[in-house]
Amino acid sequence: MPDLPDTMRAIVAVAPGDPDVLELRDVPRPSPGPGQVLIRVAAAGVNPVDAKTRSGAGSARFVGDDGWPWIPGWDLAGTVVEAGFGVARFAEGDRVFGTVAFPYPAGAYAEYAVAHVSQISRSPRSLDDVHTAALAMGGLTAWQALVDAGGLETNQRVLITAAAGGVGHLAVQIAADLGAHVIAVASPDNVDFVRGLGAYEIVDRTQPDWAAGIAPVDLVLDAFGGPAREPAVSTLRPGGTIVTLPAANRPVTPEGVNDPFVFVAPDGLELQLLTGSVERGALKPHVSETLPLADAARAHELVASGGTRGKIVLTID
Secondary structure, three states, X not given: OOOOOOEEEEEEEOOOOOHHHEEEEEEEOOOOOOOEEEEEEEEEEEOHHHHHHHXXXXXXXXXXXXXXXXXXXXXXXXXXXXXXXXXXXXXXXXXXXXXXXXXXXXXXOEOEEEEEHHHEEEOOOOOOHHHHHOOHHHHHHHHHHHHHHOOOOOOOEEEEOOOOOOOHHHHHHHHHHOOOEEEEEEOHHHHHHHHXXXXXXXXEOOOOOOOOOOOOEEEEEEOOOHHHHXXXXXXXXXEEEEEEOOOOOOOOOOXXXXXXXXXXXXXHHHHHHHHHHHHOOOOOOOEEEEEEHHHHHHHHXXXXXXXXXXXXXXXXX
């Protein structure tokens, strides 16, 4: 085992608030417990829930009043540098990635983080750490919404809103790879991008009546929530299913529509499925911007503004 420093650089939110509460600090380095590994983090994915939690919403209730100062981040990619007691699945030098501990604190915006072995997987050989860090939470969310909760089957008609976003662009690829007829809702400047992901039909989200004329679909993956969910619901066939990702913004669902609740769960085995899709060339995360760890506040501003194509990733030197 290499000599490891007692401290590390990390982004710390001193208290809930605006992005300017994020500070780069030296903090104690964590150590792995039984069943855990210590990961030297190379890249950390930035998700909307990171910014929401920093503001005091999102998963802040799982951080708790005593959890501040808080190190944000759940998505990471890096290299195992130490294995805790009882770990046989991973060893020093293994490249790994995952969504760690969600919704409880994981501290991915740091040079080092610990993860339980059940929540990580070996990184795809065909992806660098930046693109691997962009895969985990978005890919798990898409898979669990479409397959686990939505029961996606070959030849079903699937409507995916915000299809160019962090979850949406992966969901389009997953659904297309599983043989679905994908109808993607996206802005005009993302038409070519979404078509390249495997969407069969593309609908202009900027049109007020964008849902009009869409033939009935079996499954909707709704990234909007709130009033914007209503047009998506209107496209469903009787007995169809809608999965809404903003779990706190789900209006009453009409009778006869299935509306399962999805809250993404870390899952190393499902990460292996996603890795298999990557290695077959059927799935590739898109990174719109890469920023250094010190620019975490800027990354939060970008992800909170909406309209990001694919993912934003922080790099840790």
